Amino acid sequence: MATNKKGKGLKVYISADMEGIGGVVNWDETGKEGLGDYDRARKLMVGEVNAAIEGALAAGATEVLVNDSHGSMHNIIIEDLNPAARLISGSPKPMSMMEGLDDSFDAVFLVGYHARATTPGVLNHTYTGSLLEYRVNGKVFGETGMNAATAGEHSVPVVLVTGDSTVCAEARALLGDIQTAAVKEHVGRYAANNLHPEKARGLIREAAQRALKGLGKVKPFKVRRPVRVELKFNSTALADGACLMPGVERVDDLTAAWEGPDYVAAVRAARAMISLAGRS
Ligand SMILES: [Zn+2]
Known part of the structure; x- marks a missing residue:
């Protein structure tokens, strides 16, 4: 079982988005409440979040906080969530996709993430549909970089990113040798070659476990000041x-x-x- 530097059980933070969930390929699935496609996608989302929680618990996590980070941020149906985790639900929130994270956490997972705007990923965008680039000290970030840098301010490393093949490559290019789980291959902005949900969840569960076992190897992602x-x-x-x-x-x-x-x-x-x- 992995423990933190104080020898205590690990405290894990999960920011959960929706566009990078396996099987999700268009905006009807990510936001039109009352439509069957969205209701199905919410179930797929909580399924992948639960897989990440299970992997974390198997590797020694004793506390897990999930932040619903997509759209209006009340997509996860709490009664479907693994009871070991707490859930931050709803919006607006002061720190948005990273609300609730503080220095007491040992690791961050970004689940259901997507590629940044203008790159070849499923449902690619950066925070809002109206941004072409979000640049920090001259470097272009997607939401992975945006939120990894917030975690870095709290000295907490992002150790796992899940989503399509493009966001996984984006995450490794920016954050180094972290764990990723590609639950779908990019075919077009609105098309993907998907794993079955059971396979996707298995992949995430294993990657989450590996991520916590290798925790000491990943440094927090820090942005230079000013x-x-x-x-x-x-x-x-x-x-x-x-x-x-x-x-x-x-x-x-x-x-x-x-x-x-x-x-x-x-x-x-x-x-x-x-x-x-x-x-x-
Ligand atoms: Zn989203």
């Missing part, structure tokens, strides 16, 4: 909106930038800019 965040929107109107925030610099027609002391401040600024930008 932090410059640049948002490239898909419309000049959105960049106009983002630039209403005091302290924001217009970089070019589509891009607005903000610089601040640390990454958590940068995330808050970026979310404020995205809110001010509105929708095209």
Whole structure:
């Protein structure tokens, strides 16, 4: 059984998104409540989250906190969740996809994640449909990078990413030799070659166990300070909106930038800019 540096049972945080769940390939499945496709996708989502929890428990986790991180953030049906875990449900939340994480955790899993905007992944996007790029100190991040950097501020490593083949490659390129579980292969933005849910869950369970057993090998993902965040929107109107925030610099027609002391401040600024930008 893996333990932390104090010899205690591990405390694991799971941020769960939906676009990277096996079998999910279009927006009807990720957000139209009342439609059969969405109801099925919610069950697929909690199935993969439970697999990650089971792997964590088998490797020595004694506490697991799940944060529902997709859309309106109340997708996971709590009575279907493994009873060993707690669930943060609903929105808005101050730290959004990473709400509830603090320095007391030993490891982060990102489950059901998807590729960043404009790269060849199933349902690719970055946080909102209106962002082409989210750049931190000049490097383009997807949601994997965004949230791994928040975890890094708390000195907690992301040790497992699950989703399609593209996000798994994105995660390894950014975070190094972490565990990944590809539950579907990218065919197009709205098409995938999927594993059966039972196979996907088995893959995640095993990867979660391996991730905690190898915990000491993965360093937290830290962003250098000060932090410059640049948002490239898909419309000049959105960049106009983002630039209403005091302290924001217009970089070019589509891009607005903000610089601040640390990454958590940068995330808050970026979310404020995205809110001010509105929708095209
Ligand atoms: Zn999502």
